[in-house]
Amino acid sequence: MNKENLIDILLELSSVAGVSGNETAALEAVRSYFDLYTDEVKLDRFGNLIALKKGEASAAEKITVALVAHVDEIGAMVTKIEPAGFLRFTPLGGLDPRVLPGQRVVVHGKKAIEGVIGATAPHHLSMQDREKSIPVEKLFIDTGYDADTLKTITGVGDTISFGQKPILLKNRKMITGKALDNRAGIAALIFCAAELAGLRHQADICFIASLQEEVGLRGAVTAAYGLKPNLAVAVDVTHGDTPGTDDKKTYKLGAGPALGVGPNFHPSLSFAMQQIAQEFNLSYQVEPIPAHSGTDAWAFQVSREGIPTALLSIPLRYMHTTVEMLCLEDLVTGSRLLARLAAKVTNSYLEELKKC
Amino acid sequence: MAIRDTLKKLTEAYGPSGEEENVRSMIRDMLNDQVDQIFEDNLGNLFAIRKGQKLKVMVSAHMDEIGVIVTHIDENGFLRIAPVGGISPRLLIGQRLRFNNELIGTVYHEKLKELKELDWPKIYLDIGADDLETAKKLVKIGDLACLDQPFKEQREGRYLAKAMDDRAGCAILVEVINRLPAELPHEVCFVFSVQEELGLRGAKTAAYRYEPDFGLAVDVTTVGDTPKAATMEVSLGKGPAIKVKDNSVLCHPLIRRFMVDVAEKNKIPFQYEVLTRGGTDAGAIHLSREGVPSGALSIPCRYVHTASEIVDKSDLDYAVLLLEKMLLSSWPQMEEINLR
Numbered sequence: 248m249n250k251e252n253l254i255d256i257l258l259e260l261s262s263v264a265g266v267s268g269n270e271t272a273a274l275e276a277v278r279s280y281f282d283l284y285t286d287e288v289k290l291d292r293f294g295n296l297i298a299l300k301k302g303e304a305s306a307a308e309k310i311t312v313a314l315v316a317h318v319d320e321i322g323a324m325v326t327k328i329e330p331a332g333f334l335r336f337t338p339l340g341g342l343d344p345r346v347l348p349g350q351r352v353v354v355h356g357k358k359a360i361e362g363v364i365g366a367t368a369p370h371h372l373s374m375q376d377r378e379k380s381i382p383v384e385k386l387f388i389d390t391g392y393d394a395d396t397l398k399t400i401t402g403v404g405d406t407i408s409f410g411q412k413p414i415l416l417k418n419r420k421m422i423t424g425k426a427l428d429n430r431a432g433i434a435a436l437i438f439c440a441a442e443l444a445g446l447r448h449q450a451d452i453c454f455i456a457s458l459q460e461e462v463g464l465r466g467a468v469t470a471a472y473g474l475k476p477n478l479a480v481a482v483d484v485t486h487g488d489t490p491g492t493d494d495k496k497t498y499k500l501g502a503g504p505a506l507g508v509g510p511n512f513h514p515s516l517s518f519a520m521q522q523i524a525q526e527f528n529l530s531y532q533v534e535p536i537p538a539h540s541g542t543d544a545w546a547f548q549v550s551r552e553g554i555p556t557a558l559l560s561i562p563l564r565y566m567h568t569t570v571e572m573l574c575l576e577d578l579v580t581g582s583r584l585l586a587r588l589a590a591k592v593t594n595s596y597l598e599e600l601k602k603c
Numbered sequence: 604m605a606i607r608d609t610l611k612k613l614t615e616a617y618g619p620s621g622e623e624e625n626v627r628s629m630i631r632d633m634l635n636d637q638v639d640q641i642f643e644d645n646l647g648n649l650f651a652i653r654k655g656q657k658l659k660v661m662v663s664a665h666m667d668e669i670g671v672i673v674t675h676i677d678e679n680g681f682l683r684i685a686p687v688g689g690i691s692p693r694l695l696i697g698q699r700l701r702f703n704n705e706l707i708g709t710v711y712h713e714k715l716k717e718l719k720e721l722d723w724p725k726i727y728l729d730i731g732a733d734d735l736e737t738a739k740k741l742v743k744i745g746d747l748a749c750l751d752q753p754f755k756e757q758r759e760g761r762y763l764a765k766a767m768d769d770r771a772g773c774a775i776l777v778e779v780i781n782r783l784p785a786e787l788p789h790e791v792c793f794v795f796s797v798q799e800e801l802g803l804r805g806a807k808t809a810a811y812r813y814e815p816d817f818g819l820a821v822d823v824t825t826v827g828d829t830p831k832a833a834t835m836e837v838s839l840g841k842g843p844a845i846k847v848k849d850n851s852v853l854c855h856p857l858i859r860r861f862m863v864d865v866a867e868k869n870k871i872p873f874q875y876e877v878l879t880r881g882g883t884d885a886g887a888i889h890l891s892r893e894g895v896p897s898g899a900l901s902i903p904c905r906y907v908h909t910a911s912e913i914v915d916k917s918d919l920d921y922a923v924l925l926l927e928k929m930l931l932s933s934w935p936q937m938e939e940i941n942l943r
Contacts, residue, residue, distance in 0.1 A: 268853035293894030324848060326877045327827075327834050335834045337879045339848075384834060403836045403875040404847030404859075459853060469894035 248441035250575055254415055256280065256437060257422050257575075260430035261413035266322030267339045267462045269355060269406040270294070273318050273426075277433055277456050284440035285454065293469040296456040300440060304449040310597065312450045312589050313476035313554075314439065315467060315543045316432030316483065317460030320425065321567055323383075323407040325354065332394045333387040334362070336407055340461030345380040346568045351410035352388055356401025361410060362390035411569035420574055421500070427571040429460070431561045431578060432482040438582035439589070446590040450477075457543055467543035471550035477597055478516065478555050480585060481544035485534055485560035487572065498562040500574040503530030504581035507558035511540040511548060515600045516557045523587050529580050534560060555600060559585060606919055607762070609633065609774040611754040614764035617703050619670025619687050619747045620798045623647055625703075626666040630773060630795050637780050638793070648809040649795040651780065655787035658934055661815035661895075662791060662926070663806050663884040664772030664822065665799030668765065669908055670749040671700060673728070673742055680732030682708065685723055687747060688800030689881075692726050694909050701751035706730060706741055708748065750910040760916035767912035769799065771902045771919065772821040778923045783930065791930055796884055803851060806884035810891035817858065817934055818888030818897030820846075821926065823904035823914070824876050833879070839903045840915040842872030843922035846899035849878035851886020857935040858898035862925070865932055871925045876901050896935075900926060 265273025274296050281288045281298035288298045296318070304310060321340030328334055334354065348366035353359050365388070366381050388407065390397065413424025436454045443452060453474055458466035471479065485505045488497045498505045506524070508517045524531040539545050540558055548556040559581055564572040604612075618626040627649050634641060640652040649666070669688035676682055684700075686692075695710040702708070708730040712721055728748070732738035754764040764770075776793050783791075792813050796805035799822075810818060824844050827835030837844050845862045846854050866873045878901075889897035902922055905913040 268848065269856075291893060292896070293889075324877055326879070327836050337877060339853075403877055462853065465853075465890055468890045469892070473893035 248438055250579060253434060253438055253575060253578060254422070257430065257434050258413050258415065260434055261422070261424035261426050264353060264355065264408035265318055265320050265426065266406040266408045267319040267459045270319050270458050274456060277318055280437045281440065281454060284437065284444065291470060291473050293466055294458050295466045295470040297470070297474065298440070298454040300443055300452040302448045302450045302452065308449070308594055310450040310592060310594055311453055311474065311476040312592050313453045313455055313474055313479040313547070314436055314585055314589065315455040315457050315470065315479060315481050315547065316436050317429045317458070317466065317543055318433055318456035319458055319461050320408065320428070321461050322409065325401060325403055325405045325407065327403065328394050328397050329387065330394055332392055332397055333389055334397070335387055338383055339406065341567055342383060343567050344383050344386070347383065347386055348381060350569060353408050353410050354388065354390060354401050354405060355408065356405045358400060360390050360400060362388040365389045409569045420576065421572055422575065423570050423572040425569040425571065427563055427573055428484045428566055431484055431563065431573050435482050435561065435578050435582045435585065438578065439585040442583060442586035443589060446586060448590040450589065450592040452589045460543055464543055464546040467546035468550070471547045471554060475551060476554060478592060479547040480557045480559055480588065481542045481547065482559050482581070482585065483542040484563035484566065486566060487562040487564035489564050498532050498534060500562050500564065501576055502532055504577055504584065505532045505534035505560040505562060507534050507536050507540055507544070507560065509536040510538065511536055511544055512557050513555035513600070516555045519600065520557055520559070520584065520588060523591065524584050527583065527587050529584050531584070604633070606774055606778050606923065607756070607916070609777055610762060610764070610771060613770035613773055614754050614766045617701060617749050618666055618668050618766070619749045620667040620800045621687070622703060622747050623666040623797045626770070626773070627795065630666070630777060633777050634780060644808060644812055646805050646808050647797045648805045650809065650813065651793040653780070653783060653787055653791045655790040658789045658816040659813065660789050660791045660817045660819065660930065660934060661794055661810060661813050661888060662776060662819045662821060663794040663796050663809065663888065664776050665769045665796045665805065665884060666773060667797055667800050668749055668768065669800050670747050673744055673746045676735055676738045676742070676744065678735045680730070680734050680738035682728040682730060682738065682742065684726070684728050689908055691908070692723050693721055695726060698910050699751040700728060700748040702742060702746055702748045707751060752910045757913065761913060762916065763911050763913050765910050765912065767904050767914050768823045768907050771823055771904065771914050775821050775919060775922050775926060779926045779930065782927055787930065788933055799884055803882060803884055803887035806887040807891065810888040810895060814892065815888070815895055818885055818895045820883040820885035820888065820899040821922070822883040822899060822901055823907055823912070824878055824901035825907050826903045826905055829905060837874050837876050837903050839905060839913065840917055841874055841903070843918055843925055844874045844876035844901040844903060846876045846878070846885070846901050849882050850880055851882025852889055852897065852899065854885065854898045855889070855896035858896055861935050862898055862900070862929065865928050866925055869924065869928050871921050873925070874903070
């Protein structure tokens with residue numbers, strides 16, 4: 248797989264809908280790629296997609312490495328159809344009310360219908376109110392339909408995804424669009440699976456597209472328990488560098504993936520990933536995280552009797568907006584690093600990790 | 604016993620999170636010989652099992668209610684308190700609180716400049732003690748208390764009480780257990796759980812122990828039918844609610860559809876619930892072990908987490924009917940779940 252393939256994959260994955268709790272369309276797109284690069288693809292009881300690439304180790308020596316990225320994206324849910332035909336909604340995941348008015352959305356009712364998030368025009372606002380962001384409860388979706396027609400198509404509890412189409416920027420290095428948190432992680436897993444075709448590996452590699460991360464790492468809780476991996480790496484996004492942010496809390500686009508260090512991660516595994524990056528001349532950044540990483544790594548680490556867990560993050564600008572932006576090079580580098588790590592894991596390697 | 608009487612008995616019982624034993628023994632007495640197996644676990648959850656074929660269904664309602672805990676006793680015999688569960692200090696002013704030994708106290712606040720200063724450090728509990736010595740004979744640090752309000756029938760079919768959350772759920776389970784026939788298509792484990800108000804803690808261990816194929820919580824939900832309420836399409840008296848989401852769970856689409864099918868087939872009115880805050884036992888059950896497809900049946904309830912929670916009898920009756928019919932139906936096949 249090359250960078251051109253990766254562009255196509257990312258553009259497709261960013262376009263498909265997969266709001267927490269309604270990830271089916273996104274999962275189908277993801278599944279089509281894992282069907283190509285892995286031996287076996289299944290859904291677990293929770294609905295997480297698990298793609299297995301078998302390793303060379305004998306049954307007695309069997310080891311499982313889990314590489315997990317969440318497939319769900321933030322969105323919303325219908326709470327009410329107003330008599331005038333406007334839809335009220337509540338967030339699914341961490342929506343930022345400041346960036347909602349003016350967005351195009353898709354309401355996933357009996358059929359998918361398009362709409363826009365409307366708000367009072369500035370002409371009708373007091374000077375004071377113009378300065379404030381509008382709380383989500385006051386926003387509404389306009390689909391053009393009247394209430395009676397709407398009720399035949401949608402109702403309370405239907406999910407709403409964003410309609411922003413992704414684009415490859417003219418520098419051909421960066422992509423912007425919705426849901427790159429965390430389709431970037433999913434794309435990295437797909438790229439990694441393809442990379443592994445050219446590498447020998449002892450361990451069974453399980454690629455997990457987890458559900459409902461944005462509402463509380465829920466899919467990861469059950470996936471970790473069900474899979475019982477010997478080692479896990481969560482692949483997610485972290486904050487990219489933008490004007491006005493603290494450069495100690497953001498990571499440069501194009502400077503490689505960020506590798507998490509801190510209590511959420513197994514110290515020697517975090518260190519080993521940095522070593523592997525150096526060994527193969529792959530650029531990386533170090534991301535200190537003092538507590539909860541806010542990623543699937545948090546759920547994996549304390550599953551059953553504990554799983555050595557690490558985190559690899561793709562720097563991403565404008566997180567939780569519909570114009571999230573990443574640099575393709577970070578994704579390629581990150582995927583290669585994941586593949587090199589996966590290929591290295593053996594029983595004795597695991598024993599070594601535990602010693603430190 | 605009519606559901607009204609069950610509800611009166613259960614709502615008036617003392618049972619803040621962590622001290623559910625009165626409620627538990629009451630429910631145990633009500634169930635008597637109605638189930639095949641009845642036992643408690645290490646946390647105090649009560650399991651009542653009706654044997655059946657094929658799959659295992661866990662139905663959970665929590666016994667605990669919100670309350671307070673004594674944190675300090677001053678030299679004049681006044682108590683300072685902290686919340687147990689999501690209880691607002693503003694709603695306690697002038698309320699009576701009851702300890703497990705029937706001791707009654709009332710809550711008031713220190714002199715305030717503005718009402719918005721009112722918070723836990725500013726309120727105290729007066730138990731009628733004149734000094735530290737007397738107070739210490741009546742209570743000790745760490746004692747719990749619950750709200751003290753009698754059950755009332757406001758008008759015919761409108762019930763008002765403390766702890767409707769979730770004794771209403773418990774009453775529904777008791778009623779359904781009484782109505783179930785001898786033969787069931789699936790095994791059903793009714794769990795009367797503890798410590799839901801502190802974070803679904805009882806349901807977590809109960810689900811781990813029972814390992815169900817499906818989970819269902821029966822709990823109350825807030826409504827949007829009161830003056831200038833937050834947007835919510837659930838009203839009192841329009842039927843039980845089938846939960847879509849709250850902050851603890853996105854209910855499994857197949858369970859939701861199953862509930863809707865059973866309701867429609869039996870002409871039971873229902874509403875869809877999208878609750879923007881709070882959680883229920885289904886939140887813990889659905890994440891147990893490898894995941895348990897779960898749903899929730901909710902009783903519309905006004906003024907949840909106050910001393911005067913209101914439910915409508917028709918919602919309770921329809922909830923009983925819906926749960927009964929669900930337990931007599933075939934639940935979705937595991938293959939369907941896996942193919943989703």
